[in-house]
Amino acid sequence: MASIPVDQDNYLEQRVSLINADRELRRDWSNLQTRSVLEKEADEIVRSIRAEEAASVWKEEHPDIPHPFPGMEFLTGKKIIEKTRIFEILSQMPKGTLLHAHIGAMVDTRILLDLALQQPAIHVRVAEVLTIANIKSIVPEFLPLPMGSYNLTGPGITASDYIPNTWVHIARARELFDASFGGSEGFDEWVINAMTLRPDEAYGTYNTALKIWEKFESTFSVSCVLVHFLPIFKQYLRLFLLSSVDDGIFYMEPRIDFFVADCMRGADGELNVTHRDIVLLFGEAIREVKEELEKDGRGDKFLGARIIYTTVKVVAPKDLYRYLDDCIALKKEFPHLIAGYDLVGHENVLHPLIDYIEPFLYFRKRQVEEGIEIPFLFHAGETLGDGDATDSNVYDAILLCTKRIGHGFSLVKHPKLMQLCRERGILLEVCPISNEVLRLTSSMSMHPLPILLNNGVPVALSSDGPSVFGNMGLTYDFFQVLVASEVSGLSTLGVLARDSIEFSMMTVEEKKRALLVWEEEWRIFLEQIVTRYKE
């Protein structure tokens, strides 16, 4: 590239070396030179199916989807996605680990509702009688009541004689739900809508990165009480682990919010569940699922799970110490279950990380004293801001030696920080669908992921809050990434999965085994593609 090329051959030669130089930082780059013949063949098959579907499935007219295209808005395009062969293929892919997911949003809302309906303690109430006029704006409030307070009689929440704010047993409220609202099914729809984001909300009513959080947080406030009822929580954990395994995820590090967990109620409806109880329960769920899978001869499908201890950024800095001490105590008692520490919540309105510097420095000092290590795994840069407090969280996360960054959406604006991530091996937990539904990007084609990949920043794809967005498992997120780029191929996805293992908080030994297991499953996956989809 010293000067302008003179002839066409020379030109084309220089062109190839320029493109190579431009892509050499990519983490799939060396792999492209060394990958197996099998992988190359499978990659080519997938690329040609992708191209074929871009010209067929994605060009068809859909009455309710005016402008379909690969990588389009997820909530609108989901129906088309599920019809594609690419989706079918990716659902079989071994995904590695799930590194960014919030425990309150991990199980399909329909299933959560079914769990709740079976509980005699769960009651529901509304602030005014539900009517056609207010059903869209009123959300259910749930609470497990102590046995003495169960209310199995009295009017339903749509009855004109319902006394506002009276607790009604959930199954009874469902049965009595007025036929003009769709009866029992109408009840289900109302509850599920309150726990998920609909396309008209994400792309209409709340269509900005700031406003969408109103609805997003409201979904959590509805489901939170159900999830944090011990008898449900136990089953919920089990279902989360099993459904992840079904999607090809063999290890997960969900974030459990111990600030929210303070509202966890026991079977008796009382606030008597300790954080220690929760961690014990988590350990138990892992054991049970492992045993179950081993019995089926599927032991390799699940290698374990860890908790990322989190609190919400609403906690005042002076009140954080209590949680940090709690986290240290839990880590000491359950070293194999606590993966790290994080603070969560809507970055744009809550405390920036810099507000917590003193407690963080204290946290570090205490760890040294106790001879333990609890790495930071911070959320940071989940914003469109440029140089505002939220964007600047990325500086703090890195200065505080975070091992990974949750989202890091704004990282691409920071050349120095990208370099540090690449050189120090700080992985970004990228959540494509979450970012799009929460309006940081309009579609996958506008997502900054290609910048990260071309700069060699380690990335793991994650689902964030799948029960709210509907992107259960990891297949949907892998799909969106694959179809929105012509550089990325199957080998790129393979490297993303491998990095999710590499940058997990598993021990060295565990990682070694995980990589072996994954490589074997990857090979089987590639073979399946070649045998099933070769024309």
Added chain:
Amino acid sequence: MAQFLGVDDYLKQRDALIQEDRSLRREYMTAQLRSPLEVKADEIVRKIRAKEAATVWQEDHPEILHPFPGMEFLTGRKIIEKTQIFQILSKMPKGALLHAHLDATVNVSLLYELALKEQAIHVRIPEQLTAANIGSVLPEFRGLPAKSYGLDGISLTSSAYTPNTWVNIARARETFDTSLGGPEGFDKWVLDAMTIRPDEAYGTHNTVYKAAIYLHSIWRKFTSTFIVAGGLTRFMPIFKQYLRLFFLSSIEDGILHVEPRINFLSKLAIGADGKENVTHRDMLLIYDKVIQEVKAELKQRGQENKFIGARIIYSTIKIITPEELNWYLEDCIALKKEFPHLIAGTFRFDLVGDENELRPLIDYIEPLLQFRKRQAEEGVDIPFILHAGETLGDGNLADNNMYDAILLGTKRIGHGFSLVKHPKLIETCRERGIALEVCPISNEILRLTSSMPMHPLPVLLNNGVPVALCSDDPSVFGNMGLTYDFFQVLVASEVTGLSTLGALARDSITFSSMEVEEKELARKAWEAEWTSFLEYIVAIA
């Protein structure tokens, strides 16, 4: 972590990291040298911006669903114009305008007024205009020879209208049926055909369908606006006045040098006599004459520093075959030899349809390399100033145009929207001084980004890529001058301040095609205006 001695030490290291992260920024390099006056003005502007973000942009507007700074331009424009920031920026000396397509640089109502005064201008349509088809049928304009005037032609809206018959424009206006709004209905029909409306860009559902496919449909509308306006600007009596208006309105907005791209696809334009006999050479003579006239006028008013000059970027369209391109390349060389001071560079390729649909640069590699050879033979230097990377694609043909533009030694890149994906190319642009002509409002309306906060400009700035802000096609988008584009950039970032805008304006001069002495002159003129601008800001506070 153990490396922190305490909170103070942490904050010190934090500051150092932030400085290092921003050290490539081009205004950062001069930040230490900023005058106290500039520091003060910058602070004032930041304060006003913060205040307006919390006031003007928080107010409820019945017809604007979710207002925020940097929002969709076509919807937010009314709010923008109410702000004090806009008022201030309209007085800012902007430097040079490096990316604008001549046919889309003058307010459409002015162009339309010019057209109405020309007896030679006629209009025709392929079918009688009705309430049913008025939204889709576009007017075609042309200057005719006197013998063909259709002064008493039949109304376009009459059932007696013979498709494709030319009718004098004033006559067509007068006879426009009252059921379609009469003469005002005609005005609206013509003006709509030359601009993009919010409901067209954003769809009836506000911001839902910002899709690659939608992009194409937006481009279709975009292209048709050019075809309509082109029928008028190809007529030399209009062309001449149009140029004058373009220069004057740019000067009015604080622009002191312009390098419009002129589309030379048609080998001949239409003269005052209605004959298609005006050569590219004739057009350049007119161009030169208008520059001299405007300069003389300004000199008379003692304002010669407001307008240093203008150049042309010779352009044609990618629909032509690689073989046909050779004629244009030779034409360009001939013009450059005769008017060395007017031809800044070449080529634009993508007028009809966008980069995503037309042939990639690589298809033209042979004639383009040949072009370099021919220049060496003729002893002229016509740098490429190429459009590239105006796409959301990752590794598709349009994205890959970036590689070719840079390999071909492009002097600047038009848009380069996808550059941020390419670490090596970013480095090359920074090190070789290849400036990006960034058109924020154009990118947003053509749906490459949903709003300014999603625009990749901060990535470019933090990587030290030279950038000049440009308006692209202001008559179509409504972002006349450069104030709107500067506005959108300023309000969508907290890193960017007045000094950043100053650096962008300075770079527009540095990376223009002016001669060394001209540049010096321009720089001096600009610095003087910049100081008065800063003084004005400090005075209003």
